Amino acid sequence: MEYFKERYLTLLLILIYILGCLAIGWYFKKKAAKDVEGYYIAKREIPGWVISLAFFSTSASTNTYIGQAGKSFEFGLSWAWMGFIWTFFCIISWQLLGPRMRFQSARLRSFTIPDYFHLRYKSRLAKxxxxxxxxxxxxxTLWYMVGIAKGCAHVLSSVLDIPYEYGAFSILFITCAYTIWGGMYSVLWTDAIQGIIMFGVAILMLAIPFIYVGGVTELFDTLRQTDHKTASGAAIGEGLVSFGQLVPFLYILGIGLAIGMKQISEPKNLIRFYSIDNAKSMRFAMIWTPFFLGISLVCVMGLGALVHAMASGEEATYLIRNTDEVIGFMLDKFDNELVSGICVAGLFAAGMSSLASVIIIIGTAFVKDLWHVVRPMQEKKIITRTKWFMAFYCVLVYAFTLFPIAGIVELTAFAGAVFAASFFPAIFGGLYLKWGTDLGALVSMIVGMLTNIIWRFGIRFRYEAMEEVHEIIPAFLMSLFSYVLVSKLTHNRKPDSEHLGLLFDTEQKA
Structure with missing residues (x-):
């Protein structure tokens, strides 16, 4: 009883939020189950403002609000540059990819990113x-989901004293429930609500260190005079407020590219373009999505550095080695039940928005793009089997979350690097390059995937000089070069002119 008495307000706010998400999923259950187009892409009838908020909320996940924010505790305010890189790629995604992806996917009757490749490159090899x-x-996606569940579990453990394994279970299976019920309808509408919550929480969390210390001047004076140590035991000094003193810019650039480029190649983001209802809505989202994301990133990317002003030397020594726990520590230290309740609900929203998006993506990828390709099935079975696989995959993710192999930032950055290097050349080539070929796309995917794995596990951490060179840089360059070279060498494999005309000749009229 004492536990509930101390935390009743926080628990009540979280409960209201969770019930709201479940209610939305249940509301769309019948509508989503009518056909594959409804369950997978919400029949391309979602308003622009919903898509804009949904794109923002699924992009700024637990990785941002917990992992990235906490990482700046170790690397200082220099880490805020991540926000600028990320926002830049958001603009690229909506300006370069969004309109064409919406047009071409509708023309091809594409419901997933893998079947876009199949339909766009149009050959036996395309299968x-x-x-x-x-x-x-x-x-x-496995590593991405593990990173999100890990972050949310740490916050619940810090703020509500919920054991890590129970926190991970709750975030995964609550999200799984409403995603299974309502498909893409529930994913997009809950994401929009979560986006509104997350935008407000980003601003609120930024204010906490300033309020705790007593003002802007007091906070920055404390940071400049801190006696805290780095992970290696050296004095931080003014490193928290000095650019590049605690972390090489090359490392910031590598992680920034991995996560930023993920936005222009990751299926959970690209599939948003499929569902938008018309060109007017697209124009609205093109303007407002970078705004929502940019403001939020400015607020949270350097937040961890400010938390030094709230921590003792002993606490800082622990947190510098466990940066995924910094935000939970900040909320616990601030010790305001209403603020904690609002922020934890926002962090839940950050995790759930991204989890829901990738849960439905993995379900569609396995059932429609693997199982259905190998052994075609009736449409009703596609939806049912997609639901069952989503549940199974969440169980698998939960098992890996109990024993994570890395921190949130590294897990999600690796996943982003894989998506960017494997998919971007084939996507960009499909949207813009008439001479892009199926063999070019296939080779670029294989090269991107292999370079990521070889660089990370065979080179990056084996040679000290290469440690700060993130795998996304060599993997992306090799993949892009492979796509261009192989496509040029196999130009006779490009689709026929009638097919290319369907995709390119009238796109401005869409």
């Missing part, structure tokens, strides 16, 4: 590309 891209999604 292999579809299967390979689905396998890449299943592989990379």
């Amino acid at each position: 292999t590309i579809r299967v390979l891209s689905a396998a890449i999604i299943l592989f990379a």
